Amino acid sequence: MSLFAITDSGEEPDLLDLRFGEAASSDEPASEAFPKAFCPYCGQGIKQEFQYCPKCGKKQ
Numbered sequence: 001m002s003l004f005a006i007t008d009s010g011e012e013p014d015l016l017d018l019r020f021g022e023a024a025s026s027d028e029p030a031s032e033a034f035p036k037a038f039c040p041y042c043g044q045g046i047k048q049e050f051q052y053c054p055k056c057g058k059k060q
């Protein structure tokens with residue numbers, strides 16, 4: 001439960017717990033959560049194995 005929760009814990013799930021808690025870590029591997037590389041043209045976070053940026057389409 002967040003420090004500034006405005007609802008009771010039984011009313012709805014805490015979104016911060018869903019995003020950063022145990023539920024998020026089991027759904028998505030840590031390597032997928034944060035990109036390892038960024039496009040030098042537009043700054044979009046991309047996977048290192050990408051040859052083209054999915055946002056601007058430029059070759060990496």
